[in-house]
Amino acid sequence: MASDTEGQIFPFKWTEVQFVYTIAIWILIASLARIVFTYLKPLKKWFPDSSLIIIVGLVLGVFIRLTLSGDVSLDAHVFFLYLLPPIIFDAGYFMPNRAFFKNIDSILMFSLVGTVWNCFAIGGSLLFLSHYNVFSVQFSTFEILIFSALISASDPVAIIVVFEEIHVNEFLFINVFGEALFNDAISVVIGYKND
Template identity: 35%
Template structure:
């Protein structure tokens, strides 16, 4: 089958599973889709191993042909980030701007270093010593909370506004920062040419600041198009230019596409929409992007479950799989609680704020896409036949599944408690 045919069939399957999940009110839709897709993958995997079912090999071939990394990083990611950013209220974001900045930038760096350091120490204890740059690589790809997973699950649970905007704002910005850090460390780890601190710093500045600036330019261009357009029915189609052609432009310029999408989405949603569109037009725009977001989310979480078929499990990898989750949770905990020591000196927060930020820091397709972008067969861990990419893929997949199925299903309990505390404080 062609990639287009595969996408059509997967889209239909995601809609069927979405229909089933809508009848199961116990779990949020994206969690249900992932769980059902994982169950389907396990059935196919077991049947293929035992009976040699042809369906197994066919599905594996089709999924490999689809190229999940390119589909997400160069396709769906831009649309989902732009859709999420359109919903962010700038006045609320400003109230939490310093917290979001510190968590997205400094917190991601802290988490990367802690996760990388712990993995380096534990790999030595397991007598499968990894190079420190490879450990940092895992820290960089797994530290950013996935905005797609977070926005799909957290924003629908009704957390207190100050906590919700921190979770949403951090997830929208730190994925771009994480991608920049990941690219920089990848160059250090795999480049055959000597790299300097100035060179790596320049790459970081170009990607991050360039992405923010480029996003502002995209927003200004779209604002002008909306302003001068006489055909008002075209405004929906015009907004598609940003995450499509705009994202391609970011890649060509060598700046961060994710940061550009977030920046342009926030500006358009808070400046262009209220200034240029009438209320009913704004409602149409909101419904239009909600539809796109829902469709891509369903497809993405279906793919996350089916990617189990592409993971190559090895007996030597089980310890790393088991250790990946606590390592990541430790890194996340320190990167949240440490900044909050300073935050609480200047502002009062709900006592559940740190807990929700730690447990609500979900990982998803973005981390897997970064892991899949690593070269295959280029770097082999010394003393073992295990490919580095396979190792990081297995660890990443374990963290992603745990965060969606365990953290995603239990975070409502923390949010309910925080809401109860918020309500009690409001009445007192």
């Protein structure tokens, strides 16, 4: 008995590539929307780019939920394989390399020492409060330290956007930008070491 794809040079197997193509189309539409938003000056006056991209993402998410059959969910595999690389590429491509490496000492000081200090300050204060039964639910020391590692990384995206618009001092901008790049990775390492 012959199969449906016999004799075809390129057989059409949508079910095997449906999810990858859906993610690729989502990234393409978001990229095109970002390009269009950069040319819409009156719209940028009232809404920042990030809010418009969030709206596009919500519309695409609702569209995907309504049109695709089956359960569509965002898990860690999809995030790390399809969504994170374009984000990292964008951050690395537009990073001012010369200023970044010129100020790497202060950037590492702020990100490493600041994130570790935040982690232990938050964890220590939460442990102190848990000994006095301040919380309605009892948490273990491990859970408190994992939470403090998660929450200790500050993400100054809004500050970076404002700094770009007002053209703040390059030293201040690159320190905040570099600290934002490194502190997430440092908090992941702290959380992993606690695990």
